[in-house]
Amino acid sequence: CLATLIIMLVGDTYTLINYVSFINYLCYGVTIIGLIVLRWKKPKIFRPIKVNLLIPITYLAFWAFLLIFSLYSEPVVCGVGLIIILTGVPVFFLGVYWRNKPKCVNRLIESMTCWGQKLCFVVYPQEGIAEEE
Numbered sequence: 001c002l003a004t005l006i007i008m009l010v011g012d013t014y015t016l017i018n019y020v021s022f023i024n025y026l027c028y029g030v031t032i033i034g035l036i037v038l039r040w041k042k043p044k045i046f047r048p049i050k051v052n053l054l055i056p057i058t059y060l061a062f063w064a065f066l067l068i069f070s071l072y073s074e075p076v077v078c079g080v081g082l083i084i085i086l087t088g089v090p091v092f093f094l095g096v097y098w099r100n101k102p103k104c105v106n107r108l109i110e111s112m113t114c115w116g117q118k119l120c121f122v123v124y125p126q127e128g129i130a131e132e133e
Contacts, residue, residue: 002087015077018074018077018081019077019080019081019084020081022070022077022078022081023081023084023085025063025066025067025070026067026081026082026085028063029060029063029064029067032056032059032060032063033060035056036053036056036057036060039053094109095109
């Protein structure tokens, strides 16, 4: 989020749209790859919707073409998009992977979460607190 704010202040909106488009297409492809891997490794799990494997494989072929073409035609935009994605790695390790955090770090994360929820109007009612009608 901070990287996006900096890019918006420094660059133009068209470039930001290109960064986000590359990131979206990359995530879509990884999701479809995950679908195929799960169909292969865990064929017995419940799936509310099951499609023929020809559909995701065809999608992946087109996805690979578009991704390779994007990397070839605009390598700087794709590189910045990858850097934006990689900025989430330290956040993952600090927030999720690191289990035994000191109390001050937990308080900081909780206050940042609460601030972000209030900023984006997504604060859910707490358990045990009566809602106002």
